[in-house]
Amino acid sequence: MIRNYLKVAFRNLVLRKAFTAINIIGLAMGLATCLLIVLFVQHELSYDNYHAKADRLFRVTMDGQVGGKAINLAPVGVPVGPAMFHDYSGVEATTRLYNEGTFIVKNANESFKEEHVIFPDSNFFEVFSIPLLKGRAKTVLLEPNTVVLTETMAHKYFGNQDPIGKTLTLGTRGLFRVTGVCQDVPLNTHFHYDIFASIRSVQLRETWLSSGAYTYVVLRPGYSIDNLKAKMPELISKYMGPEIQSLLGISLVDFHRKGDRFSYQFQPITDIHLQSHLENEIEPNSDIQYIYIFSAIAVFILLVACINFMNLSTAGSAGRAKEVGIRKVLGSVKQQLVGQFLSESVLVTFIALFVALVIVVVALPSFNQLADKQFSVSSLIHGWMMPGMLLASLLIGLLAGSYPAFFLSAFKPISVLKGTVRAGFKSGWLRNTLVTTQFVVSISMIIGTMVVYQQLHFIQNKKVGFDKDQVLIIHDTYSLGAKADAFKAELAKLSSIRNVTLAGYLPAGASNQATDGFQLKNGAGESITYREQSYYIDESYVPTLGIGIAQGRNFSKAFPTDSAAVLINQAAVRQFGWKNPVGQQLMTVGNGSPESRRTYTVVGVVNDFHFASMHQRIAPLVMFYGSDNYQMALRIQTTDIAGLLKTVEQTWKAQTNTPFAYSFLNERFNNVYKAEQRIGQLFSIFAGLTVVISCLGLFGLAMFTTQQRTKEIGVRKVLGASVASVVALLSRDFVKLVLVAIVIASPLAWYAMNRWLQDFAYKIDIAWWVFALAGLLTISIALLTVSFQSIKAALMNPVKSLRSE
Structure with missing residues (x-):
């Protein structure tokens, strides 16, 4: 019976070639789009699920409020993890990741710039399920100046040689001995590091109020995270209270009475990629909203394709009315007719699925580039994907073909043969509703x-408070060391360069940045503590970036007292409540000791500029006068960009063996x-x-x-x-x-x-x-x-x- 259904169905489809082609193309386009979105959504939802302890693994984060400004930090103080492990029996393990940024890594012959270097605790490979190919998880990072490389990094630096026991130089940290090789970190992870160096190789700042390390806790089986959360006020009182007393000169009770607070939160590791948007994230995360949006798009497009199928099938049904009448006169029952038409519908959907798979295979490289993913054809047959596609196609065929099948099979043979069946087609409310639904989606x-x-056009063309065009960024100038000023002076002589600044922080792209605590006196003479973004700049920073001066003046070498001066932005003026900010003073909190506190005088106010994403309001900013040679910015004025770059590169190579790297500020801004x-x-x-x-x-x-x-x-x-x-x-x-x-x-x-x-x-x-x-x-x-x-x-x-x- 089924064989006969399929044979007749195939003949009918061939008989109406144009009609069938339109039907298959529409359904195939819908299925192909849905498959691509399913691949994307499935991958996004899979982040960090592969860890063996994922259900018990949490990241510790800090939130709070100081001086009316909210604090939401991904890293926490260095001592937090060890204290939780020591004080609470429900914590099975803690591990930390300490990030020092970019390194110039050298083997015996070559140097490479590596951005994915991290310093983890010795138990890192016991907490995270990243298999070791060489070395033992308990010992590979136990000693200082030891390092584990991913498989790709090991081949990059040592080729086919056994890397164990060989050494690499990590920037100014010196020689590190390779003790292990691990598999490459999976793509569906919230961090992607290539080099893991022992945290015992660095001197950590053991303070609770700093944001020093990304910290993770593993709970014992059966221990609830709510139990640990309930103990956080006790932990803060025991360890953070004395630091607040030392730094700010007030008790924790008085700190809370002023409306300030600190607390720790716990993020399930599987939630980080889609639901975490804190300050200083390890890398930019995605957003759960996009999962909802694309899932809805997949459903809508598939719905539109199914609606097409129903409408096109119904549109062609008038031509088959006499066929139905003759079949009924010859003895066909309703169930047989329904089976026949559903067979045609299912056959179309399976043909459409095959065409959809062909479309997906052809479109996959372009989709990967667009979505920034690395899907392969094997992804389509992995796990439940293939059975899911076949089942979905069957259900779509049955659902989409149900209305035409039951509609056609209900014809009365007498009415059909008399030619009065068309009256049954006048009630088009369902078809009109379906088409309206399609266009609502469209x-x-x-x-x-x-x-x-x-x-996007608004963001790219909005006045951002600085001139992002014609600014060339030279990377890794910290590698020049004491030669950085000489390199700057050489470039300043070039006629095509208007201004040069050594800059730790720039408004877009990788930068050095910090936050500092400041204390001011309010009208009642009480000390108010603020936590603000801060960084060091030289006297060329403001003119190089084209930032306007609203009040006062810029830093200048002509004023020796500028070593105790600061520039602030207009947002800081509003935050501090100053009507006449120039000449006002603010004091740094330091490390709590009197000698670490310094008083600075405001010599100028710069116009507000977007030094962070436009997802955020412009925050208060304090700029100190000093040197930070992390990178260099050049305000250029030339049409011969290639010639200028060649000259700059030659000057660079005369100073260092570090690879020459550059970018443009407007490109970095757009990349945000x-x-x-x-x-x-x-x-x-x-x-x-x-x-x-x-x-x-x-x-x-x-x-x-x-x-x-x-x-x-x-x-x-x-x-x-x-x-x-x-x-x-x-x-x-x-x-x-x-x-x-x-x-x-x-x-x-x-x-x-x-x-x-x-x-x-x-x-x-x-x-x-x-x-x-x-x-x-x-x-x-x-x-x-x-x-x-x-x-x-x-x-x-x-x-x-x-x-x-």
């Missing part, structure tokens, strides 16, 4: 795409918003696919309508109706559906995109014309889609139209 995605691109750019591109692609698939559905409805109104069109033409009036008549109903879709989609899209914009501290207002343009675009596309069928029907010879009845 219009919403068009509006979403326009809003995303408007926001790379995730949003990817979202915008994906949105536009998915919106385009949704519109195309929806138009196939509209084409099916137009086909159905023209078939049903063939006699009416013939009569109208006999009575003198023009081609234009017939086209307008057939198009009017479709325009109504699109207008209804616009009314429904506009508030939905506004709500969704307004929620997305809330992640930005600086954002656009969604203009009315966005909705109008999306509606106009959709109406135009709809009219173009139905015009083919409408014009074809209007140009038909009325004699043939009436004879067909």
Whole structure:
């Protein structure tokens, strides 16, 4: 029986080649898009699940408030982890990751810049499930100046030789002996390090109020994280209270009475990638919102494809009415007819699945580049993916084919053979509802795409408070050591360079940054503590970046007292409540001892500039006068960029063997918003696919309508109706559906995109014309889609139209 169903189904599909092709293409596009999104979502949700102790592994973070400013830090004080392990029996283990930034790593012959170097505790490989290929987990990092390399790094530095026992030089940290080799860190992890050096190789700052190390705790089986959370006030009182007394000169009780506080939170390791957006994250994380968005897009696109299938099947059903009538007269029962039509539906979906897989394989390299992933064809057959695809295709075939199957099988043979079955086709409310749903999705995605691109354009063109164009960044100038000033002086002589500054912190890209505690007196004479962003700059920093001076002056070598001076931004002026900031004084908290506290005088106020992402409000900033040779910024003025770079590189190589590396400030600024750019591109692609698939559905409805109104069109033409009036008549109903879709989609899209914009501290207002343009675009596309069928029907010879009845 099933074999006969499939044979007849195949014959019917071949008989209607164009109709079948449209059906398969629409469904295949929907399935292919859904498969790509499923790969993306599955990978995002899998982060850190591979660790054997993932259900008991948590990252310790710090939150609080000081001076009215919220604190949300990913790293915590160095002593926090060991104290938790020592004081609470429910903690099975703790481990820390201490980050010192970029290193120039050397073997016997070459030097390389490595950005993924970390200093973990000796039990790191016992806590995290990163298999060791050489060495024992308990001992590889037990001694100072020992290092574990990933497999890729071991091959990079030592080729096919056994790396165990060989040495590498890590920047100024000296020689490190290789004691182990581990597998490359999986992609679906919230950190991606290549070199693991023993934490015992560095001198740690053993203070609770500093943010020194990323700290993780492993709980004993059966011990609840809520039990550990409940003990945090006790821990803070025992260890942090004395530090607060020493640093600020007040008790923990008085500290809390002023509205200030510190506390520790615990993040499940599997939540970090999608749900953590703290200060000083190890690397930029994704966002759970994008998982919801793309999951919804996958469902909607698949829904649109299924709706197409139903509409196209229904549109072609009128031509098969007599076939149904004859089958029933010859003895076919309803169940057999339902089985026949469902077989056709399932056959189409499996053919569409095959085409979809071909599309996915072809599109996978481009999708990887766009989504910044590394999916392979094997990902499609991994685990439950293949059974899931087959089951989903079967369900889609049964669901999408159910309405046409039951609709056709319900025809009465007498009505069909008498030619009165068309009355049953006049109730098109379901088809109209389905097409309207399609265009609600399409219009919403068009509006979403326009809003995303408007926001990105706003960010890239907003006045950021500094001039990011024509600024060349030279990396790793810290490797020059004492030669940094000489290198700066050599470059300053070049006519194509207007200004040069040695800069620890720049408004975009990798930088050295810090936070400091400051104390000020309020009107009542009480000391108020603030925790503010701070860094050291030289006198060339402000002019090199084109930052404006709002009040006072810039640092200058002509003023020896500037060693005890600071520049602050306008946000700091507002934070401190100063009306006349120039000449005001602030005192650093230091390490608590009187000799570590220093008083600084404000000599100038700079205009607010965006030194962090526009997801955040401009925060208060304090800039000290001094030297930080982490990197160098050059304000250039030349059209011969290649020639300038060659000259700078030659000057660099005359000073150091460190590889020459550079970037441009505007490129680094744009890279900050790379995730949003990817979202915008994906949105536009998915919106385009949704519109195309929806138009196939509209084409099916137009086909159905023209078939049903063939006699009416013939009569109208006999009575003198023009081609234009017939086209307008057939198009009017479709325009109504699109207008209804616009009314429904506009508030939905506004709500969704307004929620997305809330992640930005600086954002656009969604203009009315966005909705109008999306509606106009959709109406135009709809009219173009139905015009083919409408014009074809209007140009038909009325004699043939009436004879067909």
